[in-house]
Amino acid sequence: MNKFIVEKGVVLPLDRANVDTDFIIPKQFLKSIKRTGFGVNLFDEHRYLDKGLPDTDNSLRPINPDFVLNQSRYRDAKVLLAKDNFGCGSSREHAPWALDDYGFRAILAPSYADIFFNNCFKNGLLPIVLDKATISALFTEVEANEGYQLEVDLEQQTIIKPDGSTIEFSVDAFRKNCLLNGLDDIGLTLEGSETIRNFEKSWRSTAPWYFMTPNATTT
Amino acid sequence: MKTVKSVLVNKMSSKTLYDKIWDTHLVSEREDGTALIYIDRHLIHEVTSPQAFEGLRLAGRLPWRADANFATPDHNIPTTTEERKQGLEGIKDPVSKIQVRTLDDNCAEFGIFELKMADARQGIVHVVGPEQGATLPGMTIVCGDSHTSTHGALGALAHGIGTSEVEHVLATQCLMQKKARNMLVRIDGQLKAGCTAKDIVLAIIGKIGTAGGTGFTIEFGGEAIQALSVEGRMTVCNMAIEAGARAGLIAVDEKTLDYIKGRPFAPSGELWEQAAQSWRSLVSDTDATFDEVVVLQAEDIEPQVTWGTSPEMVAPITGNVPDPAQEADETKRGNIQQALAYMGLQGGTAIKEIKLDCIFIGSCTNSRIEDLRAAANVVKGKKVANSVEVAMVVPGSGLVKKQAEAEGLDRIFIEAGLEWREPGCSMCLAMNADQLGEGKHCASTSNRNFEGRQGFGGRTHLVSPAMAAAAAIAGHFVDIRELG
Ligand code: SF4
Numbered sequence: 001m002n003k004f005i006v007e008k009g010v011v012l013p014l015d016r017a018n019v020d021t022d023f024i025i026p027k028q029f030l031k032s033i034k035r036t037g038f039g040v041n042l043f044d045e046h047r048y049l050d051k052g053l054p055d056t057d058n059s060l061r062p063i064n065p066d067f068v069l070n071q072s073r074y075r076d077a078k079v080l081l082a083k084d085n086f087g088c089g090s091s092r093e094h095a096p097w098a099l100d101d102y103g104f105r106a107i108l109a110p111s112y113a114d115i116f117f118n119n120c121f122k123n124g125l126l127p128i129v130l131d132k133a134t135i136s137a138l139f140t141e142v143e144a145n146e147g148y149q150l151e152v153d154l155e156q157q158t159i160i161k162p163d164g165s166t167i168e169f170s171v172d173a174f175r176k177n178c179l180l181n182g183l184d185d186i187g188l189t190l191e192g193s194e195t196i197r198n199f200e201k202s203w204r205s206t207a208p209w210y211f212m213t214p215n216a217t218t219t
Numbered sequence: 220m221k222t223v224k225s226v227l228v229n230k231m232s233s234k235t236l237y238d239k240i241w242d243t244h245l246v247s248e249r250e251d252g253t254a255l256i257y258i259d260r261h262l263i264h265e266v267t268s269p270q271a272f273e274g275l276r277l278a279g280r281l282p283w284r285a286d287a288n289f290a291t292p293d294h295n296i297p298t299t300t301e302e303r304k305q306g307l308e309g310i311k312d313p314v315s316k317i318q319v320r321t322l323d324d325n326c327a328e329f330g331i332f333e334l335k336m337a338d339a340r341q342g343i344v345h346v347v348g349p350e351q352g353a354t355l356p357g358m359t360i361v362c363g364d365s366h367t368s369t370h371g372a373l374g375a376l377a378h379g380i381g382t383s384e385v386e387h388v389l390a391t392q393c394l395m396q397k398k399a400r401n402m403l404v405r406i407d408g409q410l411k412a413g414c415t416a417k418d419i420v421l422a423i424i425g426k427i428g429t430a431g432g433t434g435f436t437i438e439f440g441g442e443a444i445q446a447l448s449v450e451g452r453m454t455v456c457n458m459a460i461e462a463g464a465r466a467g468l469i470a471v472d473e474k475t476l477d478y479i480k481g482r483p484f485a486p487s488g489e490l491w492e493q494a495a496q497s498w499r500s501l502v503s504d505t506d507a508t509f510d511e512v513v514v515l516q517a518e519d520i521e522p523q524v525t526w527g528t529s530p531e532m533v534a535p536i537t538g539n540v541p542d543p544a545q546e547a548d549e550t551k552r553g554n555i556q557q558a559l560a561y562m563g564l565q566g567g568t569a570i571k572e573i574k575l576d577c578i579f580i581g582s583c584t585n586s587r588i589e590d591l592r593a594a595a596n597v598v599k600g601k602k603v604a605n606s607v608e609v610a611m612v613v614p615g616s617g618l619v620k621k622q623a624e625a626e627g628l629d630r631i632f633i634e635a636g637l638e639w640r641e642p643g644c645s646m647c648l649a650m651n652a653d654q655l656g657e658g659k660h661c662a663s664t665s666n667r668n669f670e671g672r673q674g675f676g677g678r679t680h681l682v683s684p685a686m687a688a689a690a691a692i693a694g695h696f697v698d699i700r701e702l703g
Contacts, residue, residue, distance in 0.1 A: 017550065018430075018529050022667075022669045022671055022672050026675075027649065028650065030650065031295060031314040031315050031317075031318050033269035033270065033317060034270065035270045045675065055314065085429060085463070088429055090365045091365040091379035092382075093382040114433055114463070118381065123383070174251055185387055189255060189390075189393060190391060192246075195247050196246055196257070196392065196393055200257065200284075203257060206243075209491075209493070210355060212486060
C-alpha cells in the first residue's frame with residue numbers, strides 16, 4: 001500500500017451531496033480484473049458527454065466542459081473537496097481505486113458512507129472529516145482563487161492553507177499508523193494467527209453448525 | 220457435543236442482538252476499539268473478488284478456511300435463455316466473460332464451493348445464500364457487496380466489504396473493524412392491505428434519509444416486522460444499506476427456524492436441535508438500550524414510489540413530486556432541482572401521472588417466490604400497456620425460477636406480455652446487456668435509483684413488486700389498493 005505522509009496539491013471542489021459510487025465509477029468499468037487503470041473513467045458519466053464503455057480510447061471521447069474535473073484550473077488536482085455522505089452506495093473498491101488512479105490523495109468532506117470511508121484507508125487514500133462550516137468556507141476560497149492548494153500533513157494531523165493558517169483534523173490512530181507506514185492489514189492480522197486459531201477452535205466446539213462443509217449434514 | 224449450551228445468552232447484562240453476535244465473534248480488540256471479528260461465512264461473486272484472489276496469489280497465501288466460502292456469479296451474466304444455454308460462450312461481452320471465467324478458475328484453484336452459472340441452483344448471491352441454508356442465524360457473514368445486509372433478516376450479522384477486505388477475510392477468516400452503534404427501527408401496528416415490506420423500508424429511508432443509519436447497525440423490530448414473512452424481512456434488511464447502515468438485523472423467531480430447517484447447508488438431526496435451541500436466544504434483551512430509536516406506525520405507510528435519484532427521494536403513491544420552490548432549505552432545494560432535471564419531471568406532478576417505459580421485476584430486494592407471486596397476481600389475465608417498451612421478470616435464483624414455473628407464474632407473465640428471464644442481477648445494475656435506455660422511466664423492484672444505475676441516462680422509480688406489476692398494466696403508476 002502507498003504511504004501517506006505529507007501531500008500537497010490543487011484542490012478540486014465537487015459541489016454535490018450524496019455522491020454515490022456509480023457517480024464515481026460507473027458499473028461497466030467494474031468488469032476489469034485489475035486494480036489499476038480506473039482513473040480515466042473517474043466520474044465518467046459527468047466528465048464525458050457520451051456513454052463510456054470499457055476498452056475504448058477515452059482520449060477520443062467528447063468531454064463535458066462544464067464539469068469541474070475538465071476545467072483547466074483544477075488540472076492535476078490532488079485534494080478533493082466534497083459534500084455530505086460522499087461515496088454512498090455500493091461497496092465497490094473501484095471507487096477509491098479510480099480516485100487514487102486519477103491522482104487524488106486526500107478527500108475533505110463533512111461525512112462519508114461507511115464502506116467507502118473504510119475502503120479509502122486500504123488504498124492509501126486519506127478521507128478527512130471536517131465540519132460543515134469549514135467545508136463551506138473552503139468551497140468559497142477554492143472557487144475564488146485559481147490554483148488554490150492545500151497541504152495535508154498526516155503526521156501532524158493538520159491541513160495547511162495557502163496563507164499559512166491551519167485546520168486540524170482527527171484520524172483513527174491505528175489507521176494513521178497504517179497509512180504513515182504503508183502497512184498491509186493482512187500481514188498485521190496474521191501476526192496474531194495463534195489467537196485466531198485458538199478462537200476458531202473454541203468457536204467450532206461451541207457452534208459446530210457453522211462449520212459444516214457444503215452438502216454435509218454433520219461435521 | 221451433547222452438552223453444547225446456549226452460549227449466546229449472557230445473563231450478566233442486557234444486550235442487543237447486535238451486541239450478542241458481536242461478542243461471540245470477537246477475537247481480539249485494540250485499545251482504540253479496532254477489533255478482529257471472526258467471519259463464519261464469506262460469500263463471493265465475480266465482480267469484487269478477482270483482485271482479492273490475485274492479491275492472495277501475489278503474497279503466496281492460501282484461504283484460511285476454504286469451506287467458509289461460498290461463490291456464485293450473478294452480476295454480469297446474461298439472462299436470456301438462449302445465451303445461458305451456451306454457457307460461458309453465451310456471454311457476448313468479452314470482459315464480462317473473463318470475469319466469470321476468472322471466478323470459476325479461482326474457486327477451482329483455491330478449493331472454494333461455487334454454484335456455477337450453469338448450475339440449477341445459481342442465482343443472485345443474496346437470494347442463494349439463504350435459500351441454500353448457507354446463511355444461518357447468529358453467523359457473521361460478509362461479501363464484497365453492499366446488499367449483504369439482506370442476510371440480517373435471519374438474525375445473522377451481515378454486511379458488505381470492499382475488495383481489500385475480501386482478501387483479508389480470505390487470508391485470515393477475520394475482519395478488522397470497530398463496533399457500530401445500535402439503532403432500533405420499530406414499526407408498530409399492522410400494515411394495511413396492498414402495503415408490503417418494500418413500502419416499509421422505503422418509508423423508513425424517506426424518514427431517516429440515506430445517511431440516517433451511517434455508523435449504526437439497525438435492528439428492525441415491532442409488530443409489523445414480526446408479521447412479515449422471512450422473505451419480506453430480507454427485503455427490509457436488503458435496503459438497510461440504502462439508509463446508510465452497513466448491517467440490518469431482525470430477531471430470530473419460529474418463522475426464521477422454519478425457513479432454515481431442511482436446507483442443504485443447515486444442520487440436521489441432533490445438531491439441528493442444539494442449533495435451534497441456541498438460535499432462539501438471538502433476540503435483543505427486553506431491557507437492552509439502543510443509541511437511537513426510530514418509530515413508525517405501520518398504518519401510516521402507503522405504497523411508496525421514488526421520484527428522484529436517491530432512495531430517500533420517495534413519496535406515497537397518493538402524493539406528488541416535490542416542488543423545489545416550496546423547499547426553504549437551499550441545499551435541499553438544489554438537490555431536488557438536480558434530481559428533477561435528471562428525472563425529467565416537473566415539481567408538483569402527481570406520482571400517478573408518471574408514465575413508464577420499462578418494468579423491471581427482480582434484484583436481491585424483490586426476486587423471491589413471494590415477490591413473483593405478488594406480481595403475477597396483479598398481471599394475471601391482463602396485458603402490459605402498449606406504451607411500455609420493455610417489461611421483464613428476472614427470478615433471483617434457478618430454484619425460484621423452477622418453483623415459479625411449477626406454479627405456472629411464468630405463463631401468467633408471458634401471457635401478460637412480460638419477458639421471463641434466467642436468474643441474475645440483470646437490470647438492477649445493468650452490467651450485462653439488460654440496460655434501461657436513456658431518458659426512459661422504469662418502475663423497478665430493485666434498491667438503487669442513482670443516476671445511470673440501470674443504464675446510462677435511465678430514470679429509475681423504486682417500488683414493490685405489486686406496484687411495478689400494476690404500473691406495467693396501466694403504463695403509469697397506480698395505487699395498488701384501488702385495484703381491489
Ligand atoms: S441484484 Fe442488484 S443490488 Fe443485488 S447484488 Fe445484484 S447488483 Fe447488487
